Amino acid sequence: MPGAIYAEGLVKHFGDVKALDGVDLDVPEGTVLGLLGPNGAGKTTTVRCLTTLLTPDSGKAVVAGIDVVKHPNEVRRSIGLSGQFAAVDEYLTGRENLQMVGQLYQMSKRDAKARAAELLEQFNLADAADRPSKTYSGGMRRRLDLAAALVVSPPVMFMDEPTTGLDPTNRQALWEVIKKLVDGGTTLLLTTQYLEEADHLAHDICVVDHGRVIARGTSDQLKAQTGGERVEVVVHEREHIATAQEVLRGFAKTATGHTVDDHTRKLTVPVTGGAKLLAEVIRELDARGIEIDDIGLRRPTLDDVFISLTGHKAEEAEEDTEGEDPKAAKAAKKAKKEAGQ
């Protein structure tokens, strides 16, 4: 039986641009899938297809056991969506926002009212409940947006970059909220550009780039794929680099993946053996009379995974928009994306 979220060969074009190029996903019930990738990789388009906002050109999508293309309105009853922007009406109070969403989920007015009060309490917004959400901080607005997505306690949730633009404290707080939610049995698909976030929240990770899934697995599996741990040494004198290289070669697990940076005098080699090996390396270097400034065992991060898979950093795609208002840049990009539609 397919999972709570299932997609097979999803394809979506915007004019000439192939935004999705055959995306396959399978998220078992009660688990979290992290969709990881740079801007423009197809994360948002995937979410929009799965949440009935876009109709895929081809492929199959089933959410909560219901075909997304054939029965979109039935799917809408079973999902909650929290998008990239806090999609709340800023002139309405937190309570009014949640009541409206409840009523539009076809709850009775009384039930919508009761549920709104419950969520405001749960999301720590009770004190601000009757203030227009315009006056809320960024973190509060995000929480309200998330609460709105949870009004009917949907079995399947989609969160598109839920913590983008939040400061670290608010991000941590939101992570706690999301964790609690998942502990309650909700199936969640989460997109993020933050590798740390996927590492923290997701059971399984799919790395997407150019509209297709280029790797999948648990965080540990993906890290293992990248080549495991490495020893990193910074020698004190430049003339010692060659000797150090020779020493390290003796400990290396593979003949490839060695790096030397003459400028920073830093050398790395892939190894296995952990801390014990590290001690041996130090002894050997010492025996050869090589003075070292720094030495350490480095385990791969998801960043490394990403670089080894795509050849560029996860954040790299963002760099060209640096300095601009990120929202404006995003809007411009979307406009471009839509132009051919």
Add this chain to the structure above:
Amino acid sequence: MSAVTDTVKPQVAGSGISGSVRDSLVVAKRNLIRMTRIPEMILFGIIQPVMFVVLFTYVFGGSIAIPGAGVSADAYKEFLMAGIFAQTVTFATAGAGAGIADDMHKGLIDRFRSLPMARGAVLTGRTLADSVQTAITLAVLAVVALLVGWRTHTNIGEVLAGFGLLLLLGYAFTWIGALIGLSVRTPEAATSGGLIWLFPLTFISNAFVPVNGMPAFLQHVAEWNPFSATVAAARELFGNTIPGVPKSVTGAWPMEHPIWASLIWSILIIVVFRTLAVRKYRNASA
């Protein structure tokens, strides 16, 4: 009590007309609450037409000749008000467009589209709320018009029918605004996109000057202009027609039967633009 179990079991979503009406009213309520939180929007919406009433009455009124009445500020007042009222209701187009574009921009349309609600309700709710605002503006404007000396010469039923046709025209135009709002990328573009074409539309008409003085070609345009039909209908229902001004210069059917023409034009605009706007909404992406 079964209230708790009802919470998790949604009713059949937006089913049929009752579901559609219910969802539309929920959205209309949202937009009306918004309106009370931004009172300056209503205020500016009122000040502009009030300024027009005063300016046209006192600046132009003394120089524009009304056939059969000569240059007379009093005759012009009678002639003018239906035109100003009609122009005012069409300005709701810009408000509806800007509001919907803003909702798109902020991701609210995405939220609504992910909810199990009736498809047209977001737009219907918005246009209904805008019509409430138009009605308030029109009421204030009518009082100002009375203060500067405008009078009706028919019974209350006919006067109300006149305002009813004006409101219907305004409602029809908010659907044009809705389509514009869904088609542009920013609220600012929706505002200007909602206004630019209103100026030729409302000026190449019988609203501010009698059609007689226009070149023959424009006379045809003006008399077939949907906007002119409502102006003529309101004039007739208010008893503001001036004996010296012929109903029609070119013999256009809408001018001979302005009340019917106004109704038909407005309903036609609603049907066409509602269909287009709802279709656009279904495929909207912010």
